[in-house]
Amino acid sequence: MSSLEAEIDPTLPVTQRSQIKRLPQRGEYDRATIHQILDEGLVCHVGFAVDAQPFVIPTAYGRVGDRLYIHGSPASRMLRTLKESVEVCVTVTLLDGLVLARSAFHHSMNYRSVVVFGAATIVQDAAEKLAALKAFTEHVVPGSWSTVRLPTPQEVAGTLVLSLPLTEASAKIRTGAPVDDEADYALPIWAGELPLRLVASAPVPDPRLSPEIEPPPYVQHYTRNFQQGG
Amino acid sequence: MSSLEAEIDPTLPVTQRSQIKRLPQRGEYDRATIHQILDEGLVCHVGFAVDAQPFVIPTAYGRVGDRLYIHGSPASRMLRTLKESVEVCVTVTLLDGLVLARSAFHHSMNYRSVVVFGAATIVQDAAEKLAALKAFTEHVVPGSWSTVRLPTPQEVAGTLVLSLPLTEASAKIRTGAPVDDEADYALPIWAGELPLRLVASAPVPDPRLSPEIEPPPYVQHYTRNFQQGG
DSSP: OOHHHHTSOSBOOOOTTTSOOSSGGGEEOBHHHHHHHHHHOSOEEEEEEETTEEEEEEEOOEEETTEEEEEEOTTOHHHHHHTTTOEEEEEEEEEEEEEEOSBGGGOEEEEEEEEEEEEOEEOOOHHHHHHHHHHHHHHHSTTOTTTSBOOOHHHHHTSEEEEEETTSEEEEEEOSSOOOOGGGGGSSOOOEEEEEEEEEOOOEEOTTSOTTOOOOHHHHTOOOOTTTTO | OOHHHHTSOSBOOOOTTTSOOSSGGGEEOBHHHHHHHHHHOSOEEEEEEETTEEEEEEEOOEEETTEEEEEEOTTOHHHHHHTTTOEEEEEEEEEEEEEEOSBGGGOEEEEEEEEEEEEOEEOOOHHHHHHHHHHHHHHHSTTOTTTSBOOOHHHHHTOEEEEEETTSEEEEEEOSSOOOOGGGGGSSOOOEEEEEEEEEOOOEEOTTSOTTOOOOHHHHTOOOOTTTTO
């Protein structure tokens, strides 16, 4: 946690829409927990409504402190809608494992998810916009920003960046073994957790890449399982 | 493709809301493609609006033919809302890899996603409900339904199952190498794809499991990467 964050309340306020209603014991409103889940995820699902019609669009994102950034072409339907400051719901889900019970009814999944509510605003300030673009790149491939060709002023101008405050959000987490009906524990059926993780395969060089250019360490040793330390 | 599906149009109609607006060359409306993505995914993100406030909730799902099923407790906010036949948007996203360009601006991701639009209805028919519960289980852990303790009539009655027709849906797919600006191909920067896949670690037995019960083959050889055949 940065020194800036240490000065503010570590717990987010619980609101009507961010409150975990179903299985509230799985809810968390702790900033550090919420930030950790957002930092490990790669794709968020952005929900917005146009005339009561909901849309859910997957997209990349980045985080800087208490702000979540999404970006894209000014021509995209999603960004054109969101820049009008409509209410948005952004969800990030990490699937950690399958929970196999003795009964079909008690099958479950272990996961960590974050749901963020708020209204997005357009980032106009050039310095904040560049910081957001750096956050996108470093979020997906940590260590790469100092190696790649950085955005030109034209590229920065041609990208729409939206900012969403991380002030109304909640996390929901399930971990551990299945919970079976007491009578079912005697059944001779395997039960437990099957952990799942996102792993990188061998990098595939661009067909036009000179063969003498080796993948850098941030590609060769890419990992996403921050929690499991691997 | 089953014989039932072979009799119907292999391509879904393109509607105002299901049409891929941004990068339309990445859009697909082919039933088989849409079904394959849905079958490989494990979690969908369900979007709905309550008084113009969007919610995006991750949940498990199953597919039977041209129907997507979601389920849960009758007490959940999501299911209580959806059973009123409100418009819903269900999105499934498979992240296949990171696309690392020579420039930060052209970084991208390889993915396959499906977006489904429609209104969900409650499954009342007991046989359809049981078929949906089987589909949930077999979708997550193929081969397990014949081994686990099946739902009792009380469990079936206590589960709310919602059905969404797969008649208005689109897929969006990106594959392959980065696309850099022509001048950037000469830069001495590694570029290519870093494939990502969801893999299972060693199963973790329930602490209350008898040590002589071995994990069945559907647990020991679990895989989710249907496309890559591994």
